[in-house]
Amino acid sequence: MIPSVAVVASLSGAIKRYGALTALDGLDLMLHRGELLALLGPNGAGKSTAISLLLGLTRADAGKVELFGKDPQDIDARRRIGVMLQSAFLPSTLTVSELLRLTMSYYPAPRSMEESAAMAGVSDLLSRRYSALSGGQQRRVQFALALCGRPELLFLDEPTVGMDIDARQKLWVAIRRLVAEGCAVVLTTHYLEEAEALAQRVVVLGKGRVLSEGSVDALRSHVAVTRIRCSSDLDVVALAQWPHVSHAERDGAHIHLHSDAPENVLRRLLDADPALSELEVRRAGLAEAFTELTRESATEKEAA
Template sequence: MNPTSDVVARLSGAVKRYGSLTALDGVDIVLHRGELLAVLGPNGAGKSTSISLLLGLIRPDGGRVELFGMDPQQIDARRRIGVMLQSAMLPLTLRVGELLRLVASYYPNPRPLEESAALAGIGDLLQRPYGKLSGGQQRRVQFALALCGRPELVFLDEPTVGMDIDARQKLWSAMRALVAEGCAVVLTTHYLEEAEALAQRVVVMGKGRVLSEGSVDALRAQVPLTRIRCVTDLDAAEVAMWPQVASAERDGQRMRISTNAAENVLRRLLDADVSLSELEVQRAGLAEAFTELTREETVVEKEAA
């Protein structure tokens, strides 16, 4: 277990209400130095409210919020963080290099401009006006701004939205580099494969509460489903009616089956279709775990900003 001195941020029994809506209902989250924590949940789960509390943008109605053991609104705490939100209002006429120099000047020990640009993969954009960049390029610039102050904790809210696959992979590498330096990272994302690839720990939220917390493997283990893929002529609707089959659907020639009794279903598949081929068996991923954990927690209320 990490020692207390490694704790960089904490929510303890945090409660936040907006009128009659309880956005957070006694949430406990602890973040340690050198860890990437993914916070997942459907819309309205309380993710944004939790992040806003840790950033000091709003105050809790109950419980406690700490950032480096301090009030999140204290300047000494805020100077130790970097933030990349879903949207950013930045001066469109400033060049990227000018933006980086400006933001870096707010911090006591910023990274050299070239280092920030290299980490974010924007070395070729430094002379370009921010307003002339594509959406994906602007997101990479925003990432550079989040890390240019050499923060000890970075908040990344849907950081790879609008990026192509190559840019997303480069940003993943940069996140891993930050964690290797000892920086803590809080990641909120709707791309579950992103959380699965990056997170040491995952918190799943729903209706303002923490539904589950642990490593990716621990969350996957909570869902006893196995995925089977194969090429078969069997009817998917008929297979879906078999005992212990959760679902079966066809994707071209392939059939995808989810089951909690893989061995029994595999035997029946092989008995029913002797020409069955290209058989693949894989345990449930984070996407299935997330779906199961949040199935009963789906909300219709829009999450308070």
């Protein structure tokens, strides 16, 4: 978190209840200009509720919510955001160009249709009816609609669902461009490799509270595990008994190990099998850190 960078939106002690369910339990969250924040958490963690408060779609029961220093329902504040929700219901009979032209009309200084379409990779779809597009193409159109108003804050909820690898990579390029231009981006995604590739800061929620916050590297540090993969005839049952090996399994000719002291294990592996080959060593990723953080939260809740 960089205090000198302008805060574009914030939740301060936000509480939101739905009957007996507490969706947000005193949540503090700040979004900064030119930053991509990945908001992660298991189902029911409070991600959707937090975004709904920031979008002005619902009100907090307590605490403070600001969008560009104003009430999130203020029209001037809302004109400075773009939104790509997981579910979108758009007029199916309109063409892509008609949808873009309609959305652009809501903003005082929108991007040109050509620029918006190019950034989202839908230039070749402008004359097509929205209903005739595939799911992945519709997601790209929704992205074009979200960015066409030159938003200063962009909310992306599972933006690449239904996209092929090439379309996903192109969307990542466009997101990075928006961030470089100073746009703040809030990303929610179940593709943890997506958050790992894009986010400058990650906030993990659980039961309406922040479980962890920091860079991807900072979150990785919560998991002192390295994955080792190699081709070897060594006995995995014996390997599982080695010091500093927490997990060992065989997949055909390959062995997979988890270790908290990989240097020691690697030296012993090479001594035990000089013919060992196809050696790969990989540190714990965001997926492992996320799993560990949410597991710890669930364990603490059960203990309480």
